[in-house]
Amino acid sequence: MQSFRLRPFQLARINGIPLMVDYTWLFVVLIYFWLGSQIYLVQQIGRIGLTEALVFGAVFTVLMFTSIVVHELAHAFVARQEGIRTLEIRLHIFGGYARLAGEPKTAMAELRIAIAGPVASFLLGAVFIGCVMLTQAFAPEAVRLSMRELFLWLFRGNVALAMFNLIPGLPLDGGRVLRAYLWHRSKDILAATLVAKRLGVGLSYMVASYGIYRAIWYRDPFVAVMMITLAFILKKAAEEDYRFHKMQSDYTKQTGINVSDMLGTVATVMKHPPICVPPTMRISEFIDGILAKHRQTHFPVAHDGRLYGMLALEKLRAVPERDWEKTIVRDVMHPVDDSLFVPMKASIEHATNKLRSSPLQYLAVIDSEGILVGSLSAAELERVA
Known part of the structure; x- marks a missing residue:
């Protein structure tokens, strides 16, 4: 709740x-x-x-x-x-x-x-x-x-x-x-x-x-x-x-x-390092090992630094407890698309506008090589634009 x-x-x-x-x-x-x-x-x-x-x-x-x-x-x-x-x-x-x-x-x-x-x-x-x-x-x-x-x-x-x-x-x-x-x-x-x-x-x-x-x-x-x-x-x-x-x-x-050289960009406000989960992790492992320690509503799904999607607790609630052992993160995540991430060098204004149009109100942050480096929530960017 x-x-x-x-x-x-x-x-x-x-x-x-x-x-x-x-x-x-x-x-x-x-x-x-x-x-x-x-x-x-x-x-x-x-x-x-x-x-x-x-x-x-x-x-x-x-x-x-x-x-x-x-x-x-x-x-x-x-x-x-x-x-x-x-x-x-x-x-x-x-x-x-x-x-x-x-x-x-x-x-x-x-x-x-x-x-x-x-x-x-x-x-x-x-x-x-x-x-x-x-x-x-x-x-x-x-x-x-x-x-x-x-x-x-x-x-x-x-x-x-x-x-x-x-x-x-x-x-x-x-x-x-x-x-x-x-x-x-x-x-x-x-x-x-x-x-x-x-x-x-x-x-x-x-x-x-x-x-x-x-x-x-x-x-x-x-x-x-x-x-x-x-x-x-x-x-x-x-x-x-x-x-x-x-x-x-x-x-x-x-x-x-140097993050101080990137004033006004996503790099200065993002959460780093992000709390991410591998796509092949079982839901039971996620709940016991990650969710129990990190109380947040969204988790970037990544492997070797590459973003695969976003895991939202709202979608996870639809999985019956009896299926947690046989269901993996990939099965319930939102697959990666342009609405789920923002470059770390993007302006805060750009990130705010993108976040407002995002269905999850949560963004993964990537560097110039596409590697996951952080995350960004709506609460961290409220009233920034």
Whole structure:
């Protein structure tokens, strides 16, 4: 049975970049709004009413998340200068991120892209502290206090955003800055990524420890759950970043092709190596030996690197269990045709269009000699075109 999953929705499109929103973001917006309103109401008790506090909370929330979008747009703008397209900006419960279509080719490009977000946040902080001064000098007395506090909160929020992101550990911007520095010195991006990954994993353990501390000593389950969840996300993202670069390094060693030279192509987003099955394998062997370990809906069928077809679980379900021993993969696979594969050097746009017209919503990826090198699913390419 297919699992139910809420997909993000598009809130806007900024300079051609989709601004996508996870439903978890709506939850944190409400938290920002409510806490902002209540904290300000307590700070100004006796001087303002509930309505003014709610307006304050709403304006603060909108401007703070606008600041987060500006932070991510800075990454996207510099990435574009480096020839890398931004697929989307995603807002979620812990902030946001810009998803790029490829990786920087040089350490200096990595540095420029990574540092752009924190620089933008520091600049916004400077703008808001300037607004505090202007408000103090020129704003009408009736709104001076509220405006001053609003801009002061936004100053603190942007500086905190920049400082947190500069912590040297993946997947944070500071981790990418550190990787760029180590990469520039050693000329080895994989070794640099390993160091940044280890620091990122260490950071995740510290965040989780803080969550446990809050739970035990302050009996604060909300903050504890948030911190432990954040720690899990940080650890997973750091490990996936290293895994991706390890895959690139292994593929380059095997083929002599540098994936970083193929920005915007299928090679940068495909799953490598693909989980494939031989055409003569019995269905019982496939289910016990492969499906039990790899939970995916489609498997390229190949022998000696040559693509023979695609095995879809939907078609496999039609085979009675009593026939699993005598039925082989070739009997139930979709035979290879042009709709089942895409060249690794094809553009992401081409792959997206082909995937949409594919009956299986899954593609095998082949190199220039027709050898199977990867796979591509609809989930990996959603909203890329």
